[in-house]
Amino acid sequence: MANIKVKIDHVSKIFGSKPKSVIPQVKSGKSKAEILEETGHTVGVYDASMEIEEGEIFVIMGLSGSGKSTLIRCFNLLNKPTDGSIYVDGENIIEYNSSQLKKFRQNKIAMVFQHFGLFDHRTVLENIEYGLEIKNVSKEKRQQIARENLEVVGLKGYEDKYPDELSGGMQQRVGLARALANDPDILLMDEPFSALDPLIRREMQLELLDIQERLKKTIIFITHDVNEAFKLGDRVAVMKDGKVVQIGTPETILESPANDYISDFIKDIDRSKILQAENVMIKPNALVSLKDGLKVAIKEMEENGISSVFVVDRSRSLQGIVTIDDAIEGIKEKKSLEDVLSTDVTTVTKEEYVNDIIPKALESKYPLAVTSGNGRLEGFILRVHVLSGLVAEDVNESTEYHG
């Protein structure tokens, strides 16, 4: 079980003249619209609770007005919650005094903004230095750190340019480098790629994953784009009208959406890029070991009503596949299981995306074998499984074709 890095506990943020006075109505469960009508106060975040694990990318997804940007600003107290507590490494940051808060922001948490939030009166390097500069790090040291981080985001050579001279994608790289320069534990990203065009956005997403692979920060990422959320998020929280509607891994949200709103939300998502082999595979009922021989193989196939069976060794690593026709032929010609074994089986790993499996499934004449990292057979995939994985509703699985 990973460490809980950030925990927010019944956090509400209300905008208006007397925000505190509205808390009882929130507690009693009145809707955002009712509260606006009765009191004239806008509920930005409505009683949100969540736990974020160390080293994960936690995506908060919602349409505009869902309160996601308000919520992310609570994590570094750019917005002070009206009610509730926020724990970072077990400390309630809401109780921090101003110098503790300054230290917290300087050392533990950094933010990347939708429109980059760069200082256009400073050069790229000076922008990245900013966080260190206000901590009074010496000029030499901070320039060195800034240069290193500029290299991390692939902008070496742009040190002395001004932000206005760079393209949007490059500016956001500067924003990212500036946030990383402080070496924070937690990285807040408020729709960082929304202002970029689609090609650049995809490139930046991959790069973020790449950087995360190396640095293992705890990233809280805001987006309105489902595909982006599911691509980047280890876990995703869906927000609507200030409320957190569902929290889970992309796969669990896809497979069991909490309500119609979420089903609607994820309808046009490209499932083939989210679902992995293990989400669509079938666990084998029957397996045959090499030493079992042909008779056992035929018996297994007959009992389970299947036309082919995988053959494994003692550690359950895949040896090949045998079809019922080959097995009967083999018995007639007094051959061993090993002789009739077909090793022409396509294997895929558990983590492979359905998108990448489709061409393999089309080419292979046998079911695809799904293996885990150490070569252990975990399950198999038929073409029909690939197809049914791509539609949201459960399709009655066909059993007629098997092998």
Add this chain to the structure above:
Amino acid sequence: MNDFPDIQSHLGDYVSDFVDFLDNALSGLFDFIFFISSRTINGIEAFLDFLPWWLFLVLIFLLGWYFKSLWSGLLYTFFIFLVGTFGLWEEMMMTISIVLSAVLICLIIGIPLGVWMAFSKGFSTVMRPILDAMQTMPSFVYLIPAIFFFGLGNVSAIFATLIYALPPVIRLTELAIRGVDPEVVESAQSFGSSRWQMLTKVQLPQALPTIMAGVNQTTMMALAMVVIASMVGAQGLGEQVLISINRIDIALGFEAGISIVFLAIIIDRVTGGVADRFQKHRRAN
């Protein structure tokens, strides 16, 4: 039959009493202001007098060249040279000293006030009508208390000029600080900047182009006051205009007048050029 009924109020008398009271109660403060202002003027004037006339021309040329263009530099130098040929060189120096001192004091007072207004809604609400009053009150009116406090002379002129020329720099400073992109302010905040770091490292530099526009306006308004200020004893080109009115001397009036116009053109273009340069620096290429 239609006369206004015999009801009288004496607001003016009260104000007059109040000014009397101020003069007595705050005489120390006024002495201090007098000291600072006259020192500033004398300092600047001594410096300008110390410059040989040709060096001053070269300086004007360089300013024009650097901030505008080669042709502007030449033109401005020609203007100043022309003023010299009118025999108004010393008067021009005096006017420049008064205007520069007034602008300097305006900035020292105005920029902090503008920053304060940007940070405090309450202070902004209090200041706004005061600034409106300062700008709309006929400028002759506050010449009177100026004489009261500081006597006839350049300091009174500066005081009157201050009241007239201060509002733009205050207003534009407030506007500029408020106008800094909120995301930029948030990003500075998110790194844990203190209030002072935020102001000096982010907000003021970001606001500088707009503040420079305020400086430009303040300077132009200070220059516009030189004739009026000469009624309370300011020397320089304004005084020459006043003299020419009294003597109905068209030649002197025109020469002093056109000299003020020349100064206005040069000061406007140069401060405008400085503002442009800040703008350009931020939108480089």
